[in-house]
Amino acid sequence: MGFSDILDDIGGFGRFQWIHVTLLSLPSLLIASQNLLNNFTAGIPAHHCAIPNITNLAIYQNVTVEHLSTNQLLRAFIPQESSKFTKCKRYVEPQWHLTGNLTGVNITGLETESCEDGWTYEKGEFINTIVSEWDLVCKLRPLKQMSQTIYMGGVLSGAIIFGGLSDRFGRKTILIWSYFQLAVLGTSASLAPSYLAYCTFRFLSGMAASGIILNSISLEVEWVPTKARTLVGTLPSFSFSFGQLVLAGIAYSLKDWRKLNVAVCAPYFLFAIYSWWYSESARWLVLNGRSADALKQIHRVVRMNGKPEMVDKITPEVLESHMKRELESSKNTYTAYDLLRRPVMRRISICLLVLWFSTSFAYYGLAMDLQKFGVSIYTMQMIFGAVEIPAKLTALFLLNYLGRRITQSFCLVMAAIFIFANIIISTEYQTVRTVLAVLGKGFISSSFTCVYLFTGELYPTIIRQTGLGFTSTMSRIGSMAAPAVLILDEVWPSLPSIVYGGAALIAGVFALSLPETLNVPLPETVDDVEEKWYTHKVHKQTEREKEKENMALKDVKDGVEEYEDGKTSGLNAL
Numbered sequence: 001m002g003f004s005d006i007l008d009d010i011g012g013f014g015r016f017q018w019i020h021v022t023l024l025s026l027p028s029l030l031i032a033s034q035n036l037l038n039n040f041t042a043g044i045p046a047h048h049c050a051i052p053n054i055t056n057l058a059i060y061q062n063v064t065v066e067h068l069s070t071n072q073l074l075r076a077f078i079p080q081e082s083s084k085f086t087k088c089k090r091y092v093e094p095q096w097h098l099t100g101n102l103t104g105v106n107i108t109g110l111e112t113e114s115c116e117d118g119w120t121y122e123k124g125e126f127i128n129t130i131v132s133e134w135d136l137v138c139k140l141r142p143l144k145q146m147s148q149t150i151y152m153g154g155v156l157s158g159a160i161i162f163g164g165l166s167d168r169f170g171r172k173t174i175l176i177w178s179y180f181q182l183a184v185l186g187t188s189a190s191l192a193p194s195y196l197a198y199c200t201f202r203f204l205s206g207m208a209a210s211g212i213i214l215n216s217i218s219l220e221v222e223w224v225p226t227k228a229r230t231l232v233g234t235l236p237s238f239s240f241s242f243g244q245l246v247l248a249g250i251a252y253s254l255k256d257w258r259k260l261n262v263a264v265c266a267p268y269f270l271f272a273i274y275s276w277w278y279s280e281s282a283r284w285l286v287l288n289g290r291s292a293d294a295l296k297q298i299h300r301v302v303r304m305n306g307k308p309e310m311v312d313k314i315t316p317e318v319l320e321s322h323m324k325r326e327l328e329s330s331k332n333t334y335t336a337y338d339l340l341r342r343p344v345m346r347r348i349s350i351c352l353l354v355l356w357f358s359t360s361f362a363y364y365g366l367a368m369d370l371q372k373f374g375v376s377i378y379t380m381q382m383i384f385g386a387v388e389i390p391a392k393l394t395a396l397f398l399l400n401y402l403g404r405r406i407t408q409s410f411c412l413v414m415a416a417i418f419i420f421a422n423i424i425i426s427t428e429y430q431t432v433r434t435v436l437a438v439l440g441k442g443f444i445s446s447s448f449t450c451v452y453l454f455t456g457e458l459y460p461t462i463i464r465q466t467g468l469g470f471t472s473t474m475s476r477i478g479s480m481a482a483p484a485v486l487i488l489d490e491v492w493p494s495l496p497s498i499v500y501g502g503a504a505l506i507a508g509v510f511a512l513s514l515p516e517t518l519n520v521p522l523p524e525t526v527d528d529v530e531e532k533w534y535t536h537k538v539h540k541q542t543e544r545e546k547e548k549e550n551m552a553l554k555d556v557k558d559g560v561e562e563y564e565d566g567k568t569s570g571l572n573a574l
Contacts, residue, residue, distance in 0.1 A: 003283055003323050006314065007225040010298065011305030017224055019304075020279065021232060024216045027179065027271045028236050032243030033250070033264040034182070034209045035155075036381070038148040038483075039370050040247075041257035043129045043377060046122040047137060049090035049115035051077040072099040079112055088138035090115060114138070125377060127255040134195045141487075143195065148368060148483040150199045154206025156476035162211035163469055170288075171215045171222075172280040178211030179272035186265025190258040205265070210476075222281040223301075237392060237449055244385025252378040286323050291316045334463040336470045338526060344534045345526060348458050351510045352451070352471045355408065358507030359447045361478035361485075362415060365500040366441045368483055373437060374430040383434075384441050391442035395449045403518040404457065405511060408450040412508035415443035419501035423494045444504065457517040460525050 011017075051073070075098045078085040089112040121132040131137060136144045158178075166174040182205055189201035217236055224232045247264070254260045279301065285294035295316055302310045339349040370380040398407040418440035425433050459467035488495040515533040523529045 004226045010302045010310050011307050012225045013228045014305030016301045016304040024220050025239050028239035029243040032240045033247040040251040042144045043126045044131050045126045047119045048078050048085045050117040050120045129257045145483040149480050151202045151206040152480040154203035155210045158207030158210025166215050170280050171218045172278050175215035176275045178208045179268045182208035183268035190261040222283050241388035248378050248381035344530045351514050353474045354510045355451050355507050356471045357474040357478040358503040360475035361482050362500045362504045363444045364479045364482035373434045387438050387442040388445040391446045392449045395446035403516050404454045405514050405516045409508045409511035411443045411447040412504045415440050416501045416505035423497050460523040
């Protein structure tokens with residue numbers, strides 16, 4: 001008997017659950033817009049060094065410029081590499097002789113300098129971004145990636161801070177606060193007068209986004225019966241994928257970073273207003289000694305689900321009797337140390353830490369570098385979002401057919417293969433490179449679906465939330481590290497892909513060290529884990545040893561029989 005039995009009695013997945021899950025899922029659509037916003041707000045427009053006043057220079061040097069095209073003028077001021085104008089250098093003196101026929105003209109050895117007068121940005125793919133706003137190019141280019149790392153640092157901090165606060169003050173309270181925080185500070189980032197102010201607002205927005213993710217999942221799962229938990233538990237993952245399509249559409253229609261920032265943050269004012277309708281988790285209320293409040297919430301659900309006869313049947317005594325085991329478990333406290341103290345738990349935790357880090361690291365490494373494919377960034381965002389939906393559905397099928405361990409390893413290894421394949425394909429074959437990147441993104445997103453389910457099944461009930469929080473922290477560290485690695489392309493263009501692919505490949509090998517959980521009952525305690533999988537391992541070793549002994553005995557027996565047959569044959573010959 002447990003709280004799930006009460007949920008079944010009051011209508012299972014009824015009208016209340018449908019409304020509750022729907023309203024909680026809508027804000028999740030825009031969480032993808034927050035996590036991947038940097039692709040568009042920090043997009044790099046085509047640019048080159050700003051050239052000085054052409055008219056004054058032309059008059060001073062007796063040059064007629066009226067008949068020169070824009071391309072000819074640029075050739076006089078901006079050096080070219082591989083028929084493209086450089087982005088960070090210009091000639092110290094105008095080279096007017098380069099405006100004509102370049103056949104036989106020597107363009108080597110001409111003195112250049114950095115962009116002393118700033119840059120000129122093309123307003124094609126983007127109208128305005130933080131890159132063009134604060135000149136985050138050339139020597140300041142790392143600051144573009146740093147803004148995303150700072151945001152992900154906020155997500156990590158929010159997971160730590162809001163996770164503890166929700167256990168103390170409740171899921172609903174912290175969720176409402178997170179909505180308001182993202183709405184206010186997210187829209188404030190649109191008014192940021194400087195790069196530092198922008199990063200500060202983005203960090204605080206990241207904290208709020210983490211609070212929304214954690215508490216939305218908790219409120220969804222804690223109000224649905226067991227049989228619907230798997231489906232509801234995967235909804236945030238699919239919402240994130242659909243959210244990428246929404247982001248691409250909004251970004252394409254606006255193309256201005258300030259307007260885009262408002263568009264993806266302002267809706268959270270509406271979410272905060274209607275979130276007062278949510279019901280606080282009855283489980284949390286009971287575990288915090290508020291059984292009377294929990295009963296009010298349950299009676300509300302009963303009436304909405306059309307089960308008025310259950311109002312008198314569910315009393316505080318009935319509620320507490322159903323949650324007796326959870327109440328007893330709540331008296332014991334567990335920390336992250338308990339995840340590493342015992343041998344099997346330690347092996348599981350180390351492998352999961354690698355899986356979470358590498359999956360997030362490779363995922364955001366691909367998702368945050370859309371401009372390198374030579375295709376419209378809006379189109380790439382649509383494709384990258386769309387491919388996740390069939391990929392995750394396929395992963396759900398494989399999880400039940402091949403098992404958790406093989407599926408997890410397969411997704412990571414395949415993602416690594418496609419990332420590595422992109423390294424050896426020439427940049428001339430952009431269509432092939434795009435297809436390989438899309439397939440890699442699909443497999444790495446499938447890995448996310450696997451690791452969420454796998455982690456929940458490997459850890460015992462009494463420490464499952466602690467385990468999920470501990471391992472998912474590595475996911476956020478991976479998402480922080482991913483943008484920083486993109487800077488390595490200045491050392492060697494293929495180096496970031498080698499790092500991302502290598503991380504996925506290593507994680508795929510680590511996944512094979514985990515025990516299989518398909519059709520295995522969930523462990524309740526740490527002792528269950530140690531006995532279930534340590535004993536299973538020892539049993540396998542014992543079986544292998546017995547098999548070797550049997551084979552050795554068989555060889556001896558066969559040898560004796562051969563000897564006896566040989567002896568008999570000899571006697572017969574005599």
